[in-house]
Amino acid sequence: MxxxxxxxxxxxxxxxxxxxxxxxxxxxxxxxxxxxxxxxxxxxxxxxxxxxxxxxxxxxxxxxxxxxxxxxxxxxxxxxxxxxxxxxxxxxxxxxxxxxxxxxxxxxxxxxxxxxxxxxxxxxxxxxxxxxxxxxxxxxxxxxxxxxxxxxxxxxxxxxxxxxxxxxxxxxxxxxxxxxVQNIAFQEVGRQAIMADPDWQGGNYYDSGRAPDAGLAVARMAAHITYLSEETLSEKFGRRLQDRSAKSFGFGADFQVESYLRYQGSSFTGRFDANSYLYITRAMSYFxxxxxxxxxxxxxxxxxxxxxxxxxxxxxxxxxxxxxxxxxxxxxxxxxxxxxxxxxxxxxxxxxxxxxxxxxxxxxxxxxx
Missing domain, CATH: 3.40.50.1820 (Alpha/Beta hydrolase fold, catalytic domain)
Incomplete structure (x- = not known):
């Protein structure tokens, strides 16, 4: 098991x-x-x-x-x-x-x-x-x-x-x-991000060599925002840019807070299973x-x-x-x-x-x- x-x-x-x-x-x-x-x-x-x-x-x-x-x-x-x-x-x-x-x-x-x-x-x-x-x-x-x-x-x-x-x-x-109810809503956004990832494969991804890492990362990013306060985000990141002196006018991580959330999402996929995330958040929603x-x-x-x-x-x-x-x-x-x-x-x-x-x-x- x-x-x-x-x-x-x-x-x-x-x-x-x-x-x-x-x-x-x-x-x-x-x-x-x-x-x-x-x-x-x-x-x-x-x-x-x-x-x-x-x-x-x-x-x-x-x-x-x-x-x-x-x-x-x-x-x-x-x-x-x-x-x-x-x-x-x-x-x-x-x-x-x-x-x-x-x-x-x-x-x-x-x-x-x-x-x-x-x-x-x-x-x-x-x-x-x-x-x-x-x-x-x-x-x-x-x-x-x-x-x-x-x-x-x-x-x-x-x-x-x-x-x-x-x-x-x-x-x-x-x-x-x-x-x-608001927390149920946040959790549903995370679950939908995972299930919308093509690599989720209806939950049968374990032996495929592919996992829904992109969807799980987005779920983690959304959840991580709810764990923090505005005070923490403002003090730690503010509107400061990440490794650049001007806006890129693109969709990279211009802001430090964006880079931080991307890191949190990507690192999470290395230690947690997407299906476990679905089941545990569903249990919480039912509570x-x-x-x-x-x-x-x-x-x-x-x-x-x-x-x-x-x-x-x-x-x-x-x-x-x-x-x-x-x-x-x-x-x-x-x-x-x-x-x-x-x-x-x-x-x-x-x-x-x-x-x-x-x-x-x-x-x-x-x-x-």
Whole structure:
């Protein structure tokens, strides 16, 4: 079941039973890649599950095997860091549908060929269902905390709601309880860019020697804009030209911001699978905790026993503070213990991945209580 495009040196585990999915299908021989940091104590009560964002992976605090870059939250996880591995056993699995070792559309099906679009459409809850199955196989029956930012925050909320009592603490950063319509629209633009690329070939490109890199690059460029703030773009690039003193009166990358986005798009194709992008963004588009409660978010949290901490950033327009505040109000209405704070940061949605010392303090404080 290894990915047909990418490999990972991470530990992996194959689930003994088929995983049922929200769409009515199931996946047999499901392989999950993951990384762990720290040691599980004798009482097995110090485990923290960290859920990654859309195009993230399990390489939380270890070098990425393709890019060689440090783990995506290396600054946050480790000995003496806010998520202290001298104290906690930290797990980060690669999500279902991805391409870094966990079974996804690029993995081999039972006939020995890549799934492609034969892979079933999945949901955020399916991703968490796979996490829970992995934890069970590792002998972890409860969590000290579940933590995630962006899509990782959605996973954290889904675990709290659908597996109540499993996590003592829930820390959801820069996320939402239901995908906003504008974000669904942005994601559809990215999917259409991929599917419009002739090299997509209906999703059956793995053995053709061609991949929809141009479409995937455009999808990444569009998404990357939403992760940044106007302040960041203006300060970093402004209207400055790229390697020229005058406009070219052509369609090359005249502006620095254009060159930056092209680089982001092209480099992304070397570490991510286009079909995985389709499946993961579709799962996010479907995400709505209130779906079974006629839009009443407070009802979703009734009976949930976890303590919650919600964090937003003042420059995040992808999942603005109003989304986190709505969750906080619903938790209050349901009688659940919750703290909520909006942090000042110039970086936009990506603030949770960057240097925001206030976030370090929030996470360390929430885990120390």
């Amino acid at each position: 290894a990915s047909a495009l990418f490999t990972s040196a991470s530990p992996w585990l194959e689930l003994p039973d088929p995983l049922p999915l929200d769409g009515g299908q199931s996946l047999a021989n499901l392989r999950i890649a993951y990384e762990t940091y720290g040691t599980l104590n004798a009482a097995r009560d110090n485990a923290i599950l960290v859920c990654h964002a859309t195009t993230g992976d399990q390489h939380l605090a270890s070098p990425h095997p393709i890019t060689g870059k440090p783990g995506w939250w290396d600054k946050m996880v480790g000995p003496g860091k806010p998520i202290d591995t001298d104290r906690f056993y930290v797990l980060c699995p690669n999500v279902l549908g991805s391409c870094m070792g966990t079974t996804g559309p690029g993995s081999l099906a039972s006939d020995g060929k890549p799934y492609g679009l034969r892979f079933p459409v999945i949901t955020i809850r399916d991703m968490v269902r796979a996490h829970v199955a992995l934890l069970a196989q590792l002998g972890v029956e409860s969590l000290y905390a579940v933590i995630g930012g962006s899509m990782g925050g959605m996973q954290a909320l889904s675990l709290a709601v659908n597996w109540p009592g499993m996590a003592q603490r829930v820390l959801a950063i820069a996320c939402t309880a239901a995908m906003p 709505d905790l209130t779906e079974a409660h006629e839009g009443r978010l407070a009802d979703v949290f009734r009976g949930v026993t976890s303590r919650f901490c919600l964090v937003s950033f003042d420059t995040d327009w992808l999942y603005p503070t109003s989304e986190s505040r709505r969750i906080a109000h619903a938790l209050n209405a349901a009688g659940a213990p919750v703290s909520f704070m909006e942090l000042a940061a110039p970086f936009g949605h990506d603030s949770f991945l960057l240097d925001v010392p206030a976030l370090d303090r929030v996470i360390a404080g929430f885990l120390s209580r």
